[in-house]
Amino acid sequence: MTDFSDAISVSSSGMKAQASRLRHLSENIANADTPGYRRKTVAFQDVLGRVETGRVSLDQTNLSRIFEPSHPLADEAGFYDGSNVNLLVEIADAREAQRSYEANLKMFDQVRQMSQSLMELLRN
Numbered sequence: 001m002t003d004f005s006d007a008i009s010v011s012s013s014g015m016k017a018q019a020s021r022l023r024h025l026s027e028n029i030a031n032a033d034t035p036g037y038r039r040k041t042v043a044f045q046d047v048l049g050r051v052e053t054g055r056v057s058l059d060q061t062n063l064s065r066i067f068e069p070s071h072p073l074a075d076e077a078g079f080y081d082g083s084n085v086n087l088l089v090e091i092a093d094a095r096e097a098q099r100s101y102e103a104n105l106k107m108f109d110q111v112r113q114m115s116q117s118l119m120e121l122l123r124n
Helices: 002-030 085-122
Strands: 042-049 048-058 066-068 079-081
Touching: 002 042, 002 048, 002 085
Parallel strands: none
Antiparallel strands: 042 048, 066 079
């Protein structure tokens, strides 16, 4: 029975990690137009066979320079720092995280069904 609980634990840790990743991706998408916003990235790590999220870090790539002299944050030359969020990358990452979450959910469900089938066999 411990193999079933281990498999459920691994798949649920994967779902938690992907849910955290999706939360940070949605924050990035929501702040794509926020001046000075740096994209958040999250790393995964293996802790005793389970997936956990590591530290959230800020992407240090250059911020986009936007020319808009009338903007309140514009410097003397009319530029201000935008964000370094690329919506295409964020949406692709979100799709990958969603599919990974669904794969973990499917594994969770398969293990649960196998466990139920085993219990039914043992009862008979």
